[in-house]
Amino acid sequence: MDNTAKLKNKISEFIDVVIDKAVEDDKLDYFHIEISNHNGNLQMDYKLRDRKKVY
16 A cells, blocks of 8 residues: 555544544534644544534
């Protein structure tokens, strides 16, 4: 598997983890994912928010 395919697979795994967590926490209506790559090391930060309509 070439580096591009490895990168795509790992990014997909990261996204799957966040979406699964958002579903588990019932926060699918807002999530933010930031993925960065530096010399082949991927880093992911994500934020889930709880939003409620007031009116």
